[in-house]
Amino acid sequence: MSRPLRLNVGLAAAGVALILILRLIDNDYAWYTGYVILQYVLLAVAWNILAGYSGYVNFGTAAFFAAGAYTTILLTKALNLDLLVCVLAAGLVSGALGLGMGWLTLRLRGVYFSIATLSLAVVLQTLVVNWPYAGGSSGAYTMRPQGYAVFGNYSEFLFVLMLVLALGGIAVAAGIERSRLGLGLATIRDDERAAAAAGVPTLRLKLIATAISGGMMGMAGAPLPYYASYLNPEAAFSLTHTINAMAMTLIGGTQGWVGPVIGATLLSTLQQGATVTISSAGNLLIVGGVLILFVMLAPKGILGLIRAWRGRGDTA
Amino acid sequence: MNAVLDVRGLGKTFGGFTALNGIALTVAPGERLGLVGPNGSGKSTFVNCIAGDFPDHAGVVLFRNRPLAGLKPHERARLGLSRTFQLPRPFRSLTVLENVTVPLRFSVPPLPVADARARARACLERVGLQDKAHSHPHSLTQVDLRKLELARALAPEPALLIADEVMAGLSHSEVDQILDLLFALNGDGTAVIMIEHVMRAITAFSQRLAVFVAGRKIVEGDPQTVLATPEVEAAYLGT
Ligand SMILES: Nc1ncnc2c1ncn2[C@@H]1O[C@H](COP(=O)(O)OP(=O)(O)OP(=O)(O)O)[C@@H](O)[C@H]1O
Ligand SMILES: [Mg+2]
Numbered sequence: 001m002s003r004p005l006r007l008n009v010g011l012a013a014a015g016v017a018l019i020l021i022l023r024l025i026d027n028d029y030a031w032y033t034g035y036v037i038l039q040y041v042l043l044a045v046a047w048n049i050l051a052g053y054s055g056y057v058n059f060g061t062a063a064f065f066a067a068g069a070y071t072t073i074l075l076t077k078a079l080n081l082d083l084l085v086c087v088l089a090a091g092l093v094s095g096a097l098g099l100g101m102g103w104l105t106l107r108l109r110g111v112y113f114s115i116a117t118l119s120l121a122v123v124l125q126t127l128v129v130n131w132p133y134a135g136g137s138s139g140a141y142t143m144r145p146q147g148y149a150v151f152g153n154y155s156e157f158l159f160v161l162m163l164v165l166a167l168g169g170i171a172v173a174a175g176i177e178r179s180r181l182g183l184g185l186a187t188i189r190d191d192e193r194a195a196a197a198a199g200v201p202t203l204r205l206k207l208i209a210t211a212i213s214g215g216m217m218g219m220a221g222a223p224l225p226y227y228a229s230y231l232n233p234e235a236a237f238s239l240t241h242t243i244n245a246m247a248m249t250l251i252g253g254t255q256g257w258v259g260p261v262i263g264a265t266l267l268s269t270l271q272q273g274a275t276v277t278i279s280s281a282g283n284l285l286i287v288g289g290v291l292i293l294f295v296m297l298a299p300k301g302i303l304g305l306i307r308a309w310r311g312r313g314d315t316a
Numbered sequence: 317m318n319a320v321l322d323v324r325g326l327g328k329t330f331g332g333f334t335a336l337n338g339i340a341l342t343v344a345p346g347e348r349l350g351l352v353g354p355n356g357s358g359k360s361t362f363v364n365c366i367a368g369d370f371p372d373h374a375g376v377v378l379f380r381n382r383p384l385a386g387l388k389p390h391e392r393a394r395l396g397l398s399r400t401f402q403l404p405r406p407f408r409s410l411t412v413l414e415n416v417t418v419p420l421r422f423s424v425p426p427l428p429v430a431d432a433r434a435r436a437r438a439c440l441e442r443v444g445l446q447d448k449a450h451s452h453p454h455s456l457t458q459v460d461l462r463k464l465e466l467a468r469a470l471a472p473e474p475a476l477l478i479a480d481e482v483m484a485g486l487s488h489s490e491v492d493q494i495l496d497l498l499f500a501l502n503g504d505g506t507a508v509i510m511i512e513h514v515m516r517a518i519t520a521f522s523q524r525l526a527v528f529v530a531g532r533k534i535v536e537g538d539p540q541t542v543l544a545t546p547e548v549e550a551a552y553l554g555t
Binding site: 180183184186187189190191193194195196197198199200201202203 | 394406409
């Protein structure tokens with residue numbers, strides 16, 4: 001079996017195993033928790049496609065995520081479209097948003113790009129707040145069906161949907177790492193000027209990465225209105241999404257898709273636990289605390305720690 | 317005219333400072349041109365203008381009879397215009413071999429991975445880096461970094477290679493090795509502009525020599541004659 005095929009088969013097997021385990025537990029809370037963890041896996045993997053692979057730090061995660069969620073709200077309200085169609089549409093909308101934002105901002109290098117992306121969320125949120133059809137500042141409700149196709153339980157359906165999206169996102173990220181696009185992004189991250197001198201179409205590759213990354217974030221947000229049954233701009237555009245995706249990736253390690261997956265799984269599990277046992281306000285505190293620890297003690301994340309530890313084992 | 321590079325009236329200012337002024341220079345296909353001048357005379361700025369880093373320069377640059385105005389650096393590279401950076405700029409996260417595959421994977425049309433790696437390996441052999449193919453740039457010495465810079469620039473078999481001080485800091489035998497390499501490359505039809513402070517290499521290599529002083533080309537011609545002109549001696553003694 002080739003490596004990519006092996007990875008995809010492994011991902012599918014892991015997905016089936018997860019579904020079976022949660023079926024055994026069969027409790028709405030378990031499906032919910034799993035959904036949130038997977039949503040952050042997808043967001044972190046998506047964020048890392050731009051930040052980890054090409055070195056461009058995007059502070060607009062919440063904007064892409066919310067654009068996906070509001071795509072669902074609008075398409076459901078206007079055309080009563082199926083959630084699966086909304087997910088695809090959200091991918092396109094947020095992908096296009098990424099392309100547009102990239103077109104405007106990717107000529108800016110380093111920190112200037114990051115500052116520009118931060119303003120995207122502000123602009124979009126202002127737009128939604130002043131748009132009564134989308135629910136305005138008070139938000140919009142979504143009618144949640146009882147079940148969906150073979151799924152008797154809608155929570156299970158949402159979990160499986162997010163699982164498929166997250167695993168798909170991982171497969172895409174892993175594919176990029178092996179591809180010519182991945183090589184080009186790595187040269188941009190290492191030295192953009194040298195990359196251009198070697199014939200790498202830097203702007204085009206950055207635009208492609210922003211579009212893919214943004215599209216994935218939009219898909220992560222698309223089921224949110226159904227998950228929460230109610231969506232308001234504050235929740236959709238919450239800076240929490242931006243900070244979490246970033247912190248989880250940095251804690252896991254930015255070198256490949258494995259880092260964000262580890263970081264998102266660990267941190268969002270911790271957060272879910274804290275929400276129950278302490279308070280929901282403890283979430284960001286945990287992320288902040290863990291992030292500070294990592295920045296000081298292990299700037300290359302968990303993956304970096306593992307590599308350093310293995311390296312020491314080899315030479316000893 | 318059938319020059320590979322034809323530069324007319326090239327000028328570049330940084331703020332109020334004039335780094336290049338009215339430079340005219342041509343390079344014939346397959347020619348070996350030496351470019352010398354004191355520190356800060358504008359040699360690297362000349363390279364940067366031609367490579368597309370400063371689109372706001374004055375004057376016209378034709379590459380194989382094609383005006384380069386409006387073309388991005390990567391588009392110029394893909395046309396067959398290769399440059400090295402005076403301070404090596406390797407891709408740190410890639411191995412030495414992968415570094416050299418980059419211009420081959422991003423040529424038009426791109427080489428498939430296997431072909432690119434085979435050709436990159438051949439390039440590493442040419443510069444004598446084959447044993448370091450799987451090392452990362454951080455483990456290379458300054459000399460090896462210069463060789464890597466050169467290997468990456470010559471890998472796509474450019475029509476013109478501009479080598480900006482690739483011999484700085486090299487030992488006598490290493491200079492000879494790079495000289496042999498540039499001669500061999502030139503023998504395959506690549507025109508070369510060699511920017512160097514190593515006079516021995518310049519005189520051995522150049523068919524024609526141009527001298528920049530304070531952003532102007534003061535003389536150009538046969539190397540021996542040029543080096544003997546009083547202005548050139550003054551420029552070098554003056555610094
Ligand atoms: N990006 C820049 N911004 C401002 N000034 C610059 C820039 N690049 C070069 N200069 C200035 O232009 C002048 C020419 O620099 P350049 O690097 O072209 O010289 P050089 O001939 O290559 O010198 P050396 O032999 O030391 O490499 C210098 O005074 C330098 O300070
Ligand atoms: Mg220079």
